Amino acid sequence: MMLALEIFRALADATRLRIMALIQTMELSVGELAQVLGQSQPRVSRHVKILCDAGLAERRKEGSWVFVALGERALVAPAMAAIDSWRSRESDHWAVADAARLAAVRADRAAAANAWFEANAGQWDAIRSLHIAESDVESVMRQILGDAPIATLIDIGTGTGRMLELFAPLAKSALGIDRSSEMLRLARAKLAERGLLNAELRQADLYALPMADGGADAAIIHHVLHFAQQPGAAIAEAARVLAPSGRLLIADFAPHEREEFRASEGHTRLGFSDEQILGWFAAAGLAPVRTETLGGGELTVKLWLGRKAGSPLKEAIAA
Template identity: 45%
Template sequence: MAEAATLAFEASVEVLKALGEPTRLRLVRLLARNDLTVSDLTAILGQSQPRISRHLRLLVESGVLSRYQEGAWAYFRLAGEGPGAAALARAVIERVGGADPMLARDHERLDHIRQERAARAARFFAENAERWDRLRLLHVADEDVEAALLGALGERRFNDLLDIGTGTGRVLELLAPRVGRAIGIDASREMLQVARAKLDAAGIGHAQVRQGDCYSLPLPPASFDLVTIHQVLHYLDDPAAALREAAAMLRPGGLLAIVDFAPHDLEFLRDDEAHLRLGFSPETLSAYLAEAGLEVETTRLLVPAGEHAGRLTTIVAIARERRPSAGATGDSAILSDLRSARA
């Protein structure tokens, strides 16, 4: 059994000082399972933006909260990494009763913000539903693809999941029961809003989404046991580079799961859906993955039948990180490999 992360005495005192103020304790309760902006928190607590910002800065400096940028917006949430500051904070807030009228009011206002997110997501879906429905008719059903992905992963569980090009956050939702922590990256703020609304609605508090570039991910290397890239590669001008970046995120022995289309001749997808690549053969994916330091573990082709026969075949591939563990080569050698892979 792994030993729980601990804090030095002085650091523990600083964390408890940071929590020992009513506004900051309210902030941490709200951010324990939600990603919120300063504007969101100002609306919920009814306090000025400068005051909220000062409290947030202190909580970030103490290691209780993490902050990440998304365009002009900054989001905050309870930190998921580090030597135990967030764990100590969570232990404190779990023992604070929620019956207080002020805390109940906070959560009523939080629910209102969640409802606004859901409404924005619904509008986005309504505006794009017809186009997405047309594309779905071209390949096997989404539920069959998801079942194939789950089957390829088997019964394995994972500590940390990274979903690149997360879109609506469906992969985060699908794999949430199997992972301890999940992060989705997408370049589109509109899609991130949809993903946040879906995660809120599903009550998935251990997953978060961030804006980022798949060629230069805003995350430390070797931080994930599982990386997924679901229907993303065909939009990219350099899929091999994206796979190298994805591979750099894996811990030794970690898995990369890819879902995409096999080669096809539906040229209209270039103009109508911005597909830059008309699918990938198993051989092409295998070559890309080998270049990224990965070895293909399994590949499955999902071929449409019936009225969809002859259209888009979906490929599901699982590859394993093949660099030796730190115990075999030393931490410095592995870090050197990671830097080389990202160069």
């Protein structure tokens, strides 16, 4: 009963209800929440603290930014279900206004990332090599995925097509997607040089992959997730296109404090912890299979492999 009282006290404020609705959509920094709500950062921080103290939200510090996300699912889900039900019974002008301003925040994030991609497309592979020897990462990725044939592979955020170079030869068909037309132009040139006729490239968004449910046997997200506005949503979309027993391999950075990467390299997130990635795996219906840590460079690189649940027949055969 005391927990319920604390939760209802925390929600007994219009601004805090708005914050809960916003972070239900995506993780936002305190500054972005202030921008959407039209309030000062100190005031928003006080509201966020009340929500965090009640367990309804949690703060994640990344460099000088603090991201706010929903709290523990078991605690938050009943409260959000009630709020959503009540909201559906009447129009809410604040929700309409907040949604419009949130769209502007998303557009700002996307514009900053796209501008960096277009400016640095020609140096993309070289920039990656500054962080850790890419050959070491690729070697472990090969070990993790193995040599077994793949029916359909999707490389999400393909950049200059390096992952397709490595893994398309194992696949019957391979698809690389990227939002940047300049990246895709470079990738097409590279794949043509390699004679990879089974690899296709498309301009698309990682949140809306151009593939039917269950259309891929393997998916790769290689050094892309730290640019994503909604990493959990990107993982969920990758899981959607995986067939039963399909695998998702993510390569990205462990948490770090290189704040300058936000401005100099367009990073939205300063790396990811195992807890974050495995939490998103669980939410997307992926079971963790393997985690690897590769140090030795300016940054530590992490590899996470998840597998989608298999069909009942496959599960029975495997048993």
